[in-house]
Amino acid sequence: MxxxxxxxxxxxxxxxxxxxxxxxxxxxxxAHSTGNLFRGFEKILIGRDPRDAVHLTQRxxxxxxxxxxxxxxxxxxxxxxxxxxxxxxxxRNLILGSNFIASHIxxxxxLAALDYIQGPEMEPWTPHYNTDCRLxxxxxxxxxxxxxxxxxxxRKAHEMAAIFAGKMxxxxxxxxGGVSVTPTSESISKFNMYLDxxxxxxxxxYIPDVNTIADAYSDYFSIGVGNGNxxxxxxxxxxxxxxxxxxRRGVYTNGTISELDESLIKEYVMYSWYDxxxxxxxxxxxxxxxTPDKSGAYSWLKAPRYNGEPFELGPLARMTINGDYTNGISxxxxxxxxxxxxxxxAYAMKDWLLQLEPEVTSYDELTVPNSRVxxxxxxxxxxxxxxxxxxxxxxxxxxxxxxxxxxxxxxxxDNGNPGPIEGALxxxxxxxxxxxxxxxxxxxxxxxxxxxxxxxxxxxxxxxxEFIVNPVR
Amino acid sequence: MEFKEKSLKRRNGSMRITRREFLKxxxxxxxxxxxxxxDLLRLEKVLADSSAPPVIWIQGASxxxxxxxxxxxxxxxxxxxxxxxxxxxxxxPNLSAVAGHMAMEKIEYEMIDKMGQFILVVEGSVPxxxxxxxxxxxxxxxxxxWTMYQAVQDLAAKAKYVIAAGTCAAFGGIxxxxxxxxSVVHLDEIVEKNKVVNLPACPVHPTHLVKVxxxxxxxxxxxxxxxxxxxxxxxxxLHSNCPRRGTSRxxxxxxxxxxxxxxxxGPNTYIDCPLVKWNNGVNxxxxxxxxxxxxxxxxxxxxxxxxxxF
Ligand code: SF4
Ligand code: SF4
Numbered sequence: 001m002x003x004x005x006x007x008x009x010x011x012x013x014x015x016x017x018x019x020x021x022x023x024x025x026x027x028x029x030x031a032h033s034t035g036n037l038f039r040g041f042e043k044i045l046i047g048r049d050p051r052d053a054v055h056l057t058q059r060x061x062x063x064x065x066x067x068x069x070x071x072x073x074x075x076x077x078x079x080x081x082x083x084x085x086x087x088x089x090x091x092r093n094l095i096l097g098s099n100f101i102a103s104h105i106x107x108x109x110x111l112a113a114l115d116y117i118q119g120p121e122m123e124p125w126t127p128h129y130n131t132d133c134r135l136x137x138x139x140x141x142x143x144x145x146x147x148x149x150x151x152x153x154x155r156k157a158h159e160m161a162a163i164f165a166g167k168m169x170x171x172x173x174x175x176x177g178g179v180s181v182t183p184t185s186e187s188i189s190k191f192n193m194y195l196d197x198x199x200x201x202x203x204x205x206y207i208p209d210v211n212t213i214a215d216a217y218s219d220y221f222s223i224g225v226g227n228g229n230x231x232x233x234x235x236x237x238x239x240x241x242x243x244x245x246x247x248r249r250g251v252y253t254n255g256t257i258s259e260l261d262e263s264l265i266k267e268y269v270m271y272s273w274y275d276x277x278x279x280x281x282x283x284x285x286x287x288x289x290x291t292p293d294k295s296g297a298y299s300w301l302k303a304p305r306y307n308g309e310p311f312e313l314g315p316l317a318r319m320t321i322n323g324d325y326t327n328g329i330s331x332x333x334x335x336x337x338x339x340x341x342x343x344x345x346a347y348a349m350k351d352w353l354l355q356l357e358p359e360v361t362s363y364d365e366l367t368v369p370n371s372r373v374x375x376x377x378x379x380x381x382x383x384x385x386x387x388x389x390x391x392x393x394x395x396x397x398x399x400x401x402x403x404x405x406x407x408x409x410x411x412x413x414d415n416g417n418p419g420p421i422e423g424a425l426x427x428x429x430x431x432x433x434x435x436x437x438x439x440x441x442x443x444x445x446x447x448x449x450x451x452x453x454x455x456x457x458x459x460x461x462x463x464x465x466e467f468i469v470n471p472v473r
Numbered sequence: 474m475e476f477k478e479k480s481l482k483r484r485n486g487s488m489r490i491t492r493r494e495f496l497k498x499x500x501x502x503x504x505x506x507x508x509x510x511x512d513l514l515r516l517e518k519v520l521a522d523s524s525a526p527p528v529i530w531i532q533g534a535s536x537x538x539x540x541x542x543x544x545x546x547x548x549x550x551x552x553x554x555x556x557x558x559x560x561x562x563x564x565x566p567n568l569s570a571v572a573g574h575m576a577m578e579k580i581e582y583e584m585i586d587k588m589g590q591f592i593l594v595v596e597g598s599v600p601x602x603x604x605x606x607x608x609x610x611x612x613x614x615x616x617x618x619w620t621m622y623q624a625v626q627d628l629a630a631k632a633k634y635v636i637a638a639g640t641c642a643a644f645g646g647i648x649x650x651x652x653x654x655x656s657v658v659h660l661d662e663i664v665e666k667n668k669v670v671n672l673p674a675c676p677v678h679p680t681h682l683v684k685v686x687x688x689x690x691x692x693x694x695x696x697x698x699x700x701x702x703x704x705x706x707x708x709x710x711l712h713s714n715c716p717r718r719g720t721s722r723x724x725x726x727x728x729x730x731x732x733x734x735x736x737x738x739g740p741n742t743y744i745d746c747p748l749v750k751w752n753n754g755v756n757x758x759x760x761x762x763x764x765x766x767x768x769x770x771x772x773x774x775x776x777x778x779x780x781x782x783f
Contacts, residue, residue: 005612006573007577007609007611007612007618008566008573008576008610008611008612009572010566010568010569010570010571010576011567011570011572012567015532015609017609037608038600038607038608038655039534039600039607039648044648044653044654047651048778049778049781051779051781052778052779052780055766056647056650056774059536059647059675060536061536061537061538062535062536062537062539062540062541062676106544110568111567114570120557122557122561123569124556124562124565124569125570127571127575128571129570130570151544152553154544155544155547155551155753158541159545161752162752162755162756163756166757166760166763167752167756167757167758168545168752169538170538172761172766175726179727180726180727180761180762181727181763182727290654292606292607300607361727361728361762362727363725365725436573449537
């Protein structure tokens, strides 16, 4: 039995390594996903002014800062017992929607497409793994041209966001009590011009290009199929009750959709570099105690589970749970659902923009309560994100975050269940063990965002690494 | 036009014809390939630029926000122009096509082959406790994990210049916030100071970054202040350039006016945000009626928090 290790996995956010065992026919029989960065945000937050969390937690991720900003502000407003006005809700939706679009475009063209096309013959596009380029040279060239156009499109999506966000990445204007920014007729019409340009890009470049790749790589509708479990917290509130959203929350298991019960979320750490006393905890009372030398552990990611089971998060989960996407679960389904979601959000933004009132600022100064708890559940482009806070003496006394990639790229849990990406890799045939492009395609389809580095080491030598546990048998 | 055929052949085993041959072939087959005149021009430009100065980008305890910010650049030019025409980006964790051992081989090759020549861009601070295990950049070709701590030392020793992109790399940033759980250090604590350009702000301002890269290539080290920051962008406090200076004080977030009194850090923070603004000049923090949180301040976040002084 040989091992293939990819470390670093590039074209993701963060530090991730993937290691797989393959049998004599080059089929993956075990997979391990390793998050290779720990910063300790949850410890750094303790003792600070709760309002600072909105600014600090967005710096967890520069690709989806707005989602952390929103999860944090939701958790705080939940703790403070405050409901923002329609105006603030809409401005927040517009900022978040802009970042979803920027992130989806970035993901397809700049992070994933190079697994299917051959980029320009120069760095950083050479060398590459793609030994299986199936597009005609004119299709390939068209997507390279759109790779460049997409740099402009995602940049414009950020400029659009900054109109109401102050700056991107890392939003300034959102805080408990509302938003600081005041829309004007001028800024609204500027936003609208950007949005029209971006909708045109989505309709005439992004979606056709995803379709081109899906046609050429149709076998990827049955590769990386995952465990059939999808979960979403829901996002883009359409009214102030929080019950009515553009994407509703829910749980999907093999064709059945049910209500999400937030209390069933637990994190496990048997295979993570955290103290075993941290395991099997709901994030409202979970803890995060790094133990870098713990034997048997192989990741800085914990293993979040819902009702004890691993769940896949992301655009495919949201689109499936909402009935917008019904084709299946696979590498290509993830790409198609992501592109179609970008379009759905962009059109919803057109409506929200019309609901904005020019020259109205929506901000209420709130007093930090002495002692409260709060939860903020929302979605990042790559899946559900949750923040759980407790406040004592008007300071943060507890803060736990579960990122989407923590679910998708999680290691095994205490019961030995592999994380979604680990599970999706099993059974995959690797044509060329020196350039395991199939593995990259599966991993990238989840749009992981961990500050991960992926390790692929050569199959022809024994892997000797303290970070690798033997497959659980 | 002279093409650098030798280096291309050596570095890219998959391309077996020379640049000149390839271009000739592309020109004659343009119609069959569906290439327009514009495509050919672009191709020619791309192929001619293999000798562009090499840049290696690595990430430590970061959020990738500085990499995203780079993509947002519009002034002095856009990122596609930077990548195609000004630099040769040998490795970037978010943009490189290659992964795994091929990526590591490439970094090791560039380190040796381009000794003393490349520009190293570092995003994120550098964890030092637990032998650096809190951040692994990749697995070296000898099978050992390459910690960020080791990677910075190995690469910086051979780099011509080192850019600390963003507040984390320049000053430690949020990962270095109390209690600094992974004992991060910032770059000039472990790298020869006279090689390092500090570009604080969270994220790095893309105009600062690209201008500094181009200046290092064209003329060399820019004039730096005592904190290692280019004087061109960091010589004055934000407050000195702020258009809200002298306006009536805002009593509440969201009101137009000077934010002093609500916790504005403009009076402490050296940076030119009021002049360069953000995102193609679309907006900036104070322009959206929010105080400056001092994201470019050396003590960010501890020395400038709580951000709201009310
Ligand atoms: S808003 Fe801030 S930076 Fe501007 S003048 Fe007032 S205190 Fe100074
Ligand atoms: S205005 Fe202040 S908080 Fe905003 S980017 Fe500039 S230094 Fe950072």
